Amino acid sequence: MSLLTLDHLTVRRDNTIPVNDVSLTVAPGECIGLIGPNGAGKTTLLRAALGLIAAEGHSSLAPLSPRARAARVAWLPQQRDIAWAVSVGHLVSLGATARGRRPDHPSVAQALARMGLAAFRDRPATALSGGEQARVLIARALAQDTPLLLVDEPIAGLDPAQQIRTMRSLRALADDTQTEGGRAVVVSLHDLGLAARHCTRLIVLQQGRLVADGPPAAVLTEARMASVFGIACHHVDTPDGPVFQPMATVEP
Amino acid sequence: MKFPLLLAALAGLVLALFLLSLLTGVAQVAPGESLRALLFGDGGPLTLVMREIRLPRALLAVMVGASLGLSGAAMQGFLRNPLAEPGVIGISAAAALGAVLALQTGLAAAFTLALPGAALAGAVLGVSLILLLAGRGGGALPLILAGVALSALASALTSLVLNLSPNPFAANEIVFWMMGSLADRSFEHVWMALPVMALGWLALSRCGPGLEALTLGEDAAASMGTNLRRLRLLLVGGVAAAVGASTAVAGSVGFVGLVVPHVLRPLVGGRPARLLPAAALGGAALVLAADIAVRLVLPGRDLKLGVLMALVGAPVFLHLIWRMRGQP
Numbered sequence: 001m002s003l004l005t006l007d008h009l010t011v012r013r014d015n016t017i018p019v020n021d022v023s024l025t026v027a028p029g030e031c032i033g034l035i036g037p038n039g040a041g042k043t044t045l046l047r048a049a050l051g052l053i054a055a056e057g058h059s060s061l062a063p064l065s066p067r068a069r070a071a072r073v074a075w076l077p078q079q080r081d082i083a084w085a086v087s088v089g090h091l092v093s094l095g096a097t098a099r100g101r102r103p104d105h106p107s108v109a110q111a112l113a114r115m116g117l118a119a120f121r122d123r124p125a126t127a128l129s130g131g132e133q134a135r136v137l138i139a140r141a142l143a144q145d146t147p148l149l150l151v152d153e154p155i156a157g158l159d160p161a162q163q164i165r166t167m168r169s170l171r172a173l174a175d176d177t178q179t180e181g182g183r184a185v186v187v188s189l190h191d192l193g194l195a196a197r198h199c200t201r202l203i204v205l206q207q208g209r210l211v212a213d214g215p216p217a218a219v220l221t222e223a224r225m226a227s228v229f230g231i232a233c234h235h236v237d238t239p240d241g242p243v244f245q246p247m248a249t250v251e252p
Numbered sequence: 253m254k255f256p257l258l259l260a261a262l263a264g265l266v267l268a269l270f271l272l273s274l275l276t277g278v279a280q281v282a283p284g285e286s287l288r289a290l291l292f293g294d295g296g297p298l299t300l301v302m303r304e305i306r307l308p309r310a311l312l313a314v315m316v317g318a319s320l321g322l323s324g325a326a327m328q329g330f331l332r333n334p335l336a337e338p339g340v341i342g343i344s345a346a347a348a349l350g351a352v353l354a355l356q357t358g359l360a361a362a363f364t365l366a367l368p369g370a371a372l373a374g375a376v377l378g379v380s381l382i383l384l385l386a387g388r389g390g391g392a393l394p395l396i397l398a399g400v401a402l403s404a405l406a407s408a409l410t411s412l413v414l415n416l417s418p419n420p421f422a423a424n425e426i427v428f429w430m431m432g433s434l435a436d437r438s439f440e441h442v443w444m445a446l447p448v449m450a451l452g453w454l455a456l457s458r459c460g461p462g463l464e465a466l467t468l469g470e471d472a473a474a475s476m477g478t479n480l481r482r483l484r485l486l487l488v489g490g491v492a493a494a495v496g497a498s499t500a501v502a503g504s505v506g507f508v509g510l511v512v513p514h515v516l517r518p519l520v521g522g523r524p525a526r527l528l529p530a531a532a533l534g535g536a537a538l539v540l541a542a543d544i545a546v547r548l549v550l551p552g553r554d555l556k557l558g559v560l561m562a563l564v565g566a567p568v569f570l571h572l573i574w575r576m577r578g579q580p
Binding site for chain 2: 038047051065066067069070073074076077079081082083085087088090091094095097098099100124139140144234245
């Protein structure tokens, strides 16, 4: 059973088509990296898939009521914007209450532990550093305890260790076989190296169109690096996985 | 402070100030005698004063204060901004315009409830215009812009009425009414405002979970099961009913909806849903206290509630901003 199906999804704005005829399915166990240059339509695609903006075509999540959707998918926008000085524990518990569960549901403690936040529980979330706030917000999404997690650029602005930890926990979530039916993660990001190492599948967007979809090694070819990203990459396969280092810009 | 304890303390404060309000007035009577006259009645003038003048006045102070505090907390939660206040969506300005028209046309003199009735009609017209202008979505930005536009329009029309008023007495009356007061109100005002306000309180009390989710922004809230369109409708309807009815019976009373949620927010751990009942009680306490003060500070001079509130509220607010400076 797929966790998300998009069928010819298209988003039109005045003179542009930020998402153009995208079809894909997301199956349990997948950790999908959504990559593409700035303005390729990554965020718009995720928001349209959720039904947060109007789109043509079909998304399996868009017709759901807000309540039903909250049980199927958790969404972590890129803006790390916490309006009030609420405690970390309370903020993360909003993930559980979104499902109509009690704020002390086990998923909350689990999410706090998974993101290494147990000690921060009673601290005001707004008093934490940017990296810590990013973890709190991921924990909030995890506490929603949904089979599907859509995450928009979760590692932007994090230090290298936090980037690796974040990608590992997202991958661990997709690998989780304990949950009935399995889980999947779709994460948009710019770091091709991290995407290649931690994702099971990569989807490339260019000017709103899906131009490649497959395992990282098949997607990140030299020709595609040049045509989509306009870069030349140094590519080495190591025992820890592939290493991609952008080296120079090239004319596409 | 534990939340139930905070609510109990605020409720105790409201009760104490309510009693104090009942015992404050031109007629200097011993407290025991006043309360006995209120509760048991002897048919004398004191019973009349207590039951027909001071009791409705104290009740209105509680109702108006609770409406303004609750609306302010809900508005700040919805707009995710501690500087928001109930007036931001223009309902109080629209209600004031209705009242001003009633005063200018002489309708207000025809029967007691003509003025609050016209103010309520202004509020209803205002809220319809807001919902029309703000569109079908659930966003905060179109709501603010529509509110600013409505506020400006209503204020301009109010100025126009004053400007063209051929009758200096009516103009004078309008200016005084707009300062906000609870003097010389009757149970007719209570019974007129209460059902409207109660509807508003009910709508706003249902906004709690949505406001909690909005802590993380509109997009996240929408993905967390919040129906933003429904939330905005509840919020605008609730604020319009509560603030419209408040303005109708008390005129414009500022700062309550701004300062009370601001002061109480740290005591509820920043949580928007918990702030709602706390700010309602806090608002009631503040308006009761201010309405007692206007009678004690300048007895016989009819110091207006709205004037005192602004005189006290503005410095308190300046102090809060002063303390906040340098914080992110």
